[in-house]
Every structure is written in structure tokens, then in C-alpha cells.
Amino acid sequence: MSRSLVRIGAALAAGLLALTASAGPASSAPEHDQKPESAAASHRVLAFYQTIYETGSDGVRRYVDPKPLLGSVTDVNVGAIHLNADASLTVNDIPADHPELGVMWDDLATMQDQGVTVSAFVGGAAPGTYRYLREDFDRFYPVLRDFLRAYGLDGVDLDIEETFSLADTIHLVDTLRADFGPDFVVTLTPVATDMAGRTSFSGGFSYAELERRAGDKIDWYNTQFYCGWGDLSSTRVYDQILANGFAPDRVVAGTVTNPANCSGYVDWPTFDATVGTLAARHPDFGGVFGWEYFNSVGHDGGGRASWFAHASDVVGS
Numbered sequence: 001m002s003r004s005l006v007r008i009g010a011a012l013a014a015g016l017l018a019l020t021a022s023a024g025p026a027s028s029a030p031e032h033d034q035k036p037e038s039a040a041a042s043h044r045v046l047a048f049y050q051t052i053y054e055t056g057s058d059g060v061r062r063y064v065d066p067k068p069l070l071g072s073v074t075d076v077n078v079g080a081i082h083l084n085a086d087a088s089l090t091v092n093d094i095p096a097d098h099p100e101l102g103v104m105w106d107d108l109a110t111m112q113d114q115g116v117t118v119s120a121f122v123g124g125a126a127p128g129t130y131r132y133l134r135e136d137f138d139r140f141y142p143v144l145r146d147f148l149r150a151y152g153l154d155g156v157d158l159d160i161e162e163t164f165s166l167a168d169t170i171h172l173v174d175t176l177r178a179d180f181g182p183d184f185v186v187t188l189t190p191v192a193t194d195m196a197g198r199t200s201f202s203g204g205f206s207y208a209e210l211e212r213r214a215g216d217k218i219d220w221y222n223t224q225f226y227c228g229w230g231d232l233s234s235t236r237v238y239d240q241i242l243a244n245g246f247a248p249d250r251v252v253a254g255t256v257t258n259p260a261n262c263s264g265y266v267d268w269p270t271f272d273a274t275v276g277t278l279a280a281r282h283p284d285f286g287g288v289f290g291w292e293y294f295n296s297v298g299h300d301g302g303g304r305a306s307w308f309a310h311a312s313d314v315v316g317s
Contacts, residue, residue, distance in 0.1 A: 043279065044252055044287030045312045046075040046222065048121065050092065051294035052104055064294045067107050068305035070114055072312045074287070075185075077157050077222070078108060079121035081147070083129040089143050096147055105151060112154065119155035119185055120148060123162070130164040130203075133172060141172070145179055155185025157222060166205035170214045177217040189222040192230030195251065196240035201229065208245050220249070222289050226256045226264030232274045233266055235281075248282035254289040257296035257307050268299060272314055279315045287315050 047069055055061045066076060082090050091101060108118045122144065123129045132140040148156060156176060160169070169188075176186050188210075190202035197208055207221070223241065224230075230237035232255050241251055253275065259265035266274070279285045288311050290296055296307035 043315045044074045046289035047073050048292040049078045050292050072309040075117045077119050077121040080124040081120045081122045083132050083140050089147050117154045119157050120153050121157040121159050123159040127162045130162050134168050157187045159189040160203040164203040173214050173217050185219050191224045192237045197244040222252045224254050227262040231264040249284040249286050252286040257290040275314045
């Protein structure tokens with residue numbers, strides 16, 4: 001079935017979220033102990049897509065079309081998805097079924113039909129989502145589960161930037177895997193120094209221990225090499241992550257696509273040298289992601305999508 005057909009009923013299905021939010025725990029489907037097949041893929045190029053409307057220098061608010069990424073990216077992570085105190089769910093600050101998001105859902109469905117994996121990234125810098133999951137999982141998890149189903153998403157990316165224990169994380173991952181099966185993509189987005197075992201910002205636990213205990217249910221890690229948590233000025237921090245027990249196919253290296261987004265931006269010659277070295281050194285290199293799409297500094301004077309097209313060329317995806 002075309003993903004576009006899924007969207008036709010999405011708004012109606014989204015209306016059921018409030019009803020299911022009060023339901024009991026998710027049904028206990030059998031766990032899938034085998035690592036998802038999608039985890040074997042390498043050389044991903046992933047775009048984070050959070051700014052859905054931008055205001056130009058002329059003061060006009062315009063939609064940010066993701067379809068120019070077709071042919072360059074393997075994955076798009078859309079969000080940020082937030083759970084709120086009243087057990088509602090929003091995409092950034094508006095309900096998922098808001099009319100202004102309709103064109104976005106349609107465009108993402110078109111991309112899915114052409115082979116792009118579209119995941120929802122959950123959490124991020126805005127606090128609350130993981131606190132609610134920690135404090136009342138049976139109330140808040142069904143809201144997230146039903147949203148993922150209603151919009152026909154291919155996966156979920158857990159961007160934990162508040163306290164959330166190792167046990168909480170394993171429970172969430174186990175429940176997602178049980179509910180959605182082996183083909184659904186489950187990823188996490190920790191900072192690079194956490195993956196290297198030097199810090200514990202992304203939840204407050206050891207990611208090496210998470211990998212040992214639940215790695216068979218996690219597809220890969222979208223790792224943040226920016227904002228003071230490492231960068232791609234060299235392969236040094238990536239090498240530290242491998243030394244901490246992670247295989248290259250488990251680690252997608254993320255960087256900011258514009259120096260305005262955060263510290264750690266690297267220019268194109270530096271990006272080419274670091275990422276090119278990683279791709280050459282590790283045939284199973286996990287790939288790269290860019291934060292974020294809307295204001296990406298294009299390659300060689302190109303538009304924002306050219307950031308991802310060039311990254312694809314560098315990693316050889």
C-alpha cells in the first residue's frame with residue numbers, strides 16, 4: 001500500500017490518541033531477540049527536519065519542502081515530538097494533525113514511497129517527554145505508540161536530553177520493539193562524548209552498557225559531534241567511541257550544517273577529510289547526519305539540499 005494512503009486516515013486516527021492515552025500498558029507481544037535487519041545497512045546519510053516553516057528576510061513564512069533531499073538521503077528524522085503534561089502530543093509546538101502539517105505528512109509519505117526511511121525524533125532540548133515516560137509510562141507511552149502508527153512512520157529516534165535511567169531506556173526500547181516488530185527502526189541520539197564513555201549527558205547512563213544489554217534491539221546511534229560534545233575536526237572522538245566498544249556500523253556521525261546552529265561546525269575541506277577517512281578506514285562506517293536541513297550551508301554555492309548530496313558523495317552511499 002502507498003504510504004500516501006496511510007495519511008488519508010491519519011487525522012481520524014490521531015483523534016483516537018486521547019482515548020488510548022488512558023488505556024493500560026501495551027500488550028505484551030513476543031520480544032525480538034535478533035538484531036533488526038536494517039541494522040546491517042551502512043553509509044547512511046540522514047537529515048534532521050525540525051524547522052518545517054521558515055520566515056525569510058522579506059518577513060514571509062514559507063514551507064520547507066523536504067523532497068529536494070530525494071536521491072541524497074537514506075533517512076529523514078522529523079520532529080521534535082513532545083509528550084505534554086496533559087498526555088497530548090505535539091510536533092514542536094502544534095498537534096500532529098494541525099492543517100499546516102498536512103503538506104509535510106504528504107511529502108514525507110512520497111519520500112517513503114521512494115525508499116527513504118522516515119522516523120520521528122522524540123524529545124530533544126525541550127524537557128518533559130522522558131520525565132512523563134519515567135513517571136507514568138502506562139499513561140504516556142500509548143500516546144507515542146498510537147502517533148507512530150497513525151502516521152505510518154518507519155521508526156523512532158530517542159533524543160534523550162534529560163534524566164532517564166538505563167532501566168527506563170531499556171524498558172522503552174523493549175516495548176517499542178515488541179509493539180512494532182523487527183523491521184521498525186529504533187535509534188538513539190546521544191552526544192559523542194557519552195558514546196566515548198567520557199560523559200553522561202544523554203540520560204545519565206552508560207551507552208556502552210546500553211549497547212551490551214539492549215544493542216540487539218537498537219538499530220544504530222545518531223551521535224552528536226557538536227555543541228561541545230565532540231566534533232568532526234578529526235577522527236579522534238569517533239576513534240574513542242570505537243575504543244569504548246562500539247562497531248563502526250553502529251555509529252552515525254552527526255554534525256551541524258550551519259555555524260549558527262551550534263558550536264562544532266566544520267568547513268567542507270575538514271568535513272571531507274574526516275568523513276572521507278572514516279569511510280575509507282571502515283567499510284562498515286555508519287554514515288553521517290546533518291542538524292538540520294532548513295538552513296544547511298550548501299556545497300559549492302548550492303542550495304540546502306546540496307549539503308546532503310555532497311555528504312552522500314563523501315561517504316559513498
